Amino acid sequence: MGLSAAVAAIALAGAAGVMVAPARAADAELPPVLDVHVHAGEFPGPGMTVCPNAAQFLASDPANGKEAPFGWSGEDCTPRLYPAAPGHYMEEVLAEMKRLNVTAVVYGNPADVKKWQAAAPERIIPGTAFHSVQTPDQAQQLQMLELAFTKDGFKVMGEIGLQYEGISPSDTRAEPYFALAEKLDIPVAIHMGTGGSGRANLGMSGFRGSMGNPLLLEDLLARHPKLRVQIMHAGYPMGENLLTLLQANSHVYVDIAGLIWSYPLKEVNSYIKRIVDGGFEDRIMFGTDQMMWPHLMAYSISIIQNADYLTPQQKRDILYNNAARFLRIKAPEGTSSANGVAKNIVAAK
Numbered sequence: 447m448g449l450s451a452a453v454a455a456i457a458l459a460g461a462a463g464v465m466v467a468p469a470r471a472a473d474a475e476l477p478p479v480l481d482v483h484v485h486a487g488e489f490p491g492p493g494m495t496v497c498p499n500a501a502q503f504l505a506s507d508p509a510n511g512k513e514a515p516f517g518w519s520g521e522d523c524t525p526r527l528y529p530a531a532p533g534h535y536m537e538e539v540l541a542e543m544k545r546l547n548v549t550a551v552v553y554g555n556p557a558d559v560k561k562w563q564a565a566a567p568e569r570i571i572p573g574t575a576f577h578s579v580q581t582p583d584q585a586q587q588l589q590m591l592e593l594a595f596t597k598d599g600f601k602v603m604g605e606i607g608l609q610y611e612g613i614s615p616s617d618t619r620a621e622p623y624f625a626l627a628e629k630l631d632i633p634v635a636i637h638m639g640t641g642g643s644g645r646a647n648l649g650m651s652g653f654r655g656s657m658g659n660p661l662l663l664e665d666l667l668a669r670h671p672k673l674r675v676q677i678m679h680a681g682y683p684m685g686e687n688l689l690t691l692l693q694a695n696s697h698v699y700v701d702i703a704g705l706i707w708s709y710p711l712k713e714v715n716s717y718i719k720r721i722v723d724g725g726f727e728d729r730i731m732f733g734t735d736q737m738m739w740p741h742l743m744a745y746s747i748s749i750i751q752n753a754d755y756l757t758p759q760q761k762r763d764i765l766y767n768n769a770a771r772f773l774r775i776k777a778p779e780g781t782s783s784a785n786g787v788a789k790n791i792v793a794a795k
C-alpha cells in the first residue's frame with residue numbers, strides 16, 4: 447500500500463467509526479539493498495548528532511580561541527541524525543538493516559566483524575584490511591589477512607586508508623597487500639577522495655587530498671591487471687579523473703558512501719549524475735559509511751530513491767545489482783535484473 451492509499455484507508459475507516467491499522471509491507475517484500483561501506487566499530491569519541499547534506503563548509507580563523515572545531519556549517523535540519531545509544535550501535539544498525547532489507551559489507555578488525563556476523567549471519571559480508579604500511583609488523587599483518595580470506599571467509603580487503611597516511615595506492619610500500627588480494631582474488635576497497643571536512647590540516651595532519659586522485663590507481667592496476675578495486679567515496683570531487691580511470695579500467699567500481707550525506711545535496715546528485723552520464727551506471731555501488739547513526743541508512747537510501755535523474759532500473763542497479771555483480775554474490779530470486787546478475791555470475795565461471 448502506498449502512503450496516500452494508507453492515508454485514504456485510515457480516513458475512510460475513521461469516517462465509518464472503525465479503527466483499522468494500515469497494512470504494512472513485510473520486510474521480505476522490500477527490494478534488497480546492498481550497503482558496501484559499513485564500519486563494525488563505532489566512531490570513537492562522544493557521539494554527535496549530524497545534519498546530513500549541510501550546505502556549506504565555513505571559513506575559520508586560526509587565531510587563538512577563534513578556531514572552529516569542525517568545518518561544516520552549524521545549520522539546523524530535519525531529520526537530524528542521532529547516534530545510537532551508548533553500547534547499542536551494532537544492535538540498532540542491524541535492526542535498521544532488517545527493517546530496510548539491507549545486506550552490508552562490514553569492515554573492521556576480524557574479531558569485531560565476527561560479532562556482526564554472529565548476530566546476523568545472512569546480512570553481513572565481512573571485510574578487513576591492514577592498518578598502516580608504515581608499521582614494522584608487515585609480515586604479521588599479511589599473515590592475519592591471508593588467514594581471514596582463506597580460512598575465516600572474509601570477502602573484501604578494506605577499508606584501506608592510505609590517503610590518511612598521505613600515501614598513494616600505487617606506493618610500493620602497499621604492494622605486498624595488493625599482491626595478496628590479487629592472488630586470492632579478493633576485491634580491495636580503498637578510501638579515495640573525501641575527507642577532512644575543511645579541517646584536515648588541524649585534525650589529520652597526515653591526510654592529503656591529492657592522494658585521493660583516482661588516477662593514482664593507474665600504476666597499481668597496471669601491476670595487477672586482475673585486481674578488482676572499489677574506490678570508496680568515488681574519488682569525490684575529482685570526477686574528470688575518475689571517468690578517465692573508469693574508461694581505462696573495467697574492474698574498477700566506486701561507492702558513493704560518505705559523500706552521499708556529507709556534501710551539499712545538489713552537488714551530491716550532480717556528481718552521481720556525472721558518473722551515470724559518462725556511461726558508468728553499472729559501476730556505482732550504494733554505501734553509507736555507517737559509523738554512528740542508525741537512521742543514516744534510511745536517509746541515504748532515500749537520496750537514491752528520490753533522484754529524479756535516475757530510472758527505476760538505475761536505482762535498483764545502484765542500490766543492489768552493481769554491488770552483487772562486483773562482489774559475485776548470489777542475487778535473490780524473483781527480480782528480473784537480479785536474474786541478469788545471476789546469469790552473469792554463471793557466465794563468468
Ligand SMILES: [Zn+2]
Nearest residue numbers: 605637678679
Ligand atoms: Zn572512507
